[in-house]
Amino acid sequence: DTGVSQNPRHKITKRGQNVTFRCDPISEHNRLYWYRQTLGQGPEFLTYFQNEAQLEKSRLLSDRFSAERPKGSFSTLEIQRTEQGDSAMYLCASSLGLAKNIQYFGAGTRLSVL
Amino acid sequence: GQSLEQPSEVTAVEGAIVQINCTYQTSGFYGLSWYQQHDGGAPTFLSYNGLDGLEETGRFSSFLSRSDSYGYLLLQELQMKDSASYFCAVRDRRDDKIIFGKGTRLHILP
Numbered sequence: 001d002t003g004v005s006q007n008p009r010h011k012i013t014k015r016g017q018n019v020t021f022r023c024d025p026i027s028e029h030n031r032l033y034w035y036r037q038t039l040g041q042g043p044e045f046l047t048y049f050q051n052e053a054q055l056e057k058s059r060l061l062s063d064r065f066s067a068e069r070p071k072g073s074f075s076t077l078e079i080q081r082t083e084q085g086d087s088a089m090y091l092c093a094s095s096l097g098l099a100k101n102i103q104y105f106g107a108g109t110r111l112s113v114l
Numbered sequence: 115g116q117s118l119e120q121p122s123e124v125t126a127v128e129g130a131i132v133q134i135n136c137t138y139q140t141s142g143f144y145g146l147s148w149y150q151q152h153d154g155g156a157p158t159f160l161s162y163n164g165l166d167g168l169e170e171t172g173r174f175s176s177f178l179s180r181s182d183s184y185g186y187l188l189l190q191e192l193q194m195k196d197s198a199s200y201f202c203a204v205r206d207r208r209d210d211k212i213i214f215g216k217g218t219r220l221h222i223l224p
Contacts, residue, residue, distance in 0.1 A: 004156075033212070035214075040122075040216070040217070041216050041217070042201045042203075042214030042215050042216050042217045043157060043201070043214045044214070045211050045212065045213060045214075048210070048211070055209075055210070056209050056210070056211055091156065091157070093157075098205060098210060098212075100145065100147065100159075100162035100164070101144075101145050101147040101162055101203065101205045101212055102147070102159045102162065103157075103159065103212065104159075105156035105157045105158070106156060107155070107156050108156060
């Protein structure tokens with residue numbers, strides 16, 4: 001059990017560019033969640049997967065955001081045509097089911113859009 | 115919809131006891147949990163209440179009253195390393211999303 005891994009840890013990009021983040025969950029965890037967190041706020045739900053199926057997507061998420069979990073293992077989150085308002089910490093969490101609402105978080109990818 | 119309210123900041127003295135309150139509104143409640151996050155770190159799970167009452171885990175305890183839509187996290191024998199942000203979170207039974215509060219920043223004075 002190596003924990004949830006996210007790459008890259010930091011990403012600096014220019015407005016209008018596309019970025020992609022990767023999350024490797026704890027092995028055998030069937031659920032994978034993406035959150036966005038800004039300074040002084042709690043994690044904001046973006047989307048989640050059960051195995052390879054994307055079950056829920058936040059209504060706040062624009063069409064510029066897309067996520068995949070092609071084989072039910074790692075997941076990618078892509079942001080197209082980045083905007084300065086996308087600057088945030090993007091967190092990934094995984095769980096085996098949701099007993100006691102326990103999620104295991106990765107260290108996150110900090111995105112800065114210039 | 116869902117919403118959670120918790121104080122933005124709390125200050126306490128090392129060795130003391132502090133309580134962080136959380137009130138919630140959700141369409142389908144499925145448990146209240148608490149997470150701790152140090153600056154620059156990832157949220158880590160602390161405690162969970164699915165039923166009314168008190169759950170104790172070492173220096174940390176958590177309480178839930180479903181009739182009042184209210185819970186709290188109690189931290190005893192505060193240590194400097196407890197300085198962090200604490201988030202309450204609820205799981206919505208309808209769609210299994212976990213919704214987090216905005217967090218309470220705990221400052222501990224020596």
